[in-house]
Amino acid sequence: MTLPVTVTFMLADWIIKGIADGTLERVGGVIREVGSKHIVTWLREQGSPTGNQLGELGRSMLLTQGILQVTSAVSILNLGVSVIGFAVIAQRLKELEQRLQQAQKLLNNINHKIDLSFYANFRAAIELANNAFTMTKI
DSSP: OOOOOOOOBOOOHHHHHHHHHTSEEEETTEEEETTTOOEEEEOOBTTOHHHHHHHHHHHHHHHHHHHHHHHHHHHHHHHHHHHHHHHHHHHHHHHHHHHHHHHHHHHHHHHHHHHHHHHHHHHHHHHHHHHHHHOSOO
16 A cells, blocks of 8 residues: 655745746756756755755755856956966067067168278278378379
């Protein structure tokens, strides 16, 4: 002979609304989101100390899971900001390198012109000296 067992659950209004509109579903003693299958809450029997403890444990686990998700998201965000910061620094260093290369080319051109000017003056001085030593009339 089997006896029927009647279990009474206390459900929050948002859970009842979610089940009614189809965003939440009951699977055994669990309420979960339909699309993602993430557990939203554990069902607990009204008036049972063990059920209350399991419900508290479930809520505590959900809170811990939420905190871990937020912490993970913040860590990923920090990593993203660091990567972007390094990318900006690398771009600025590349621009500085290009400017230094332009300045080096300009200085090389100036140095070449100075060398040509010095060479031209030196050549003119040698020719004047040669003319001075080879003159036959004072």
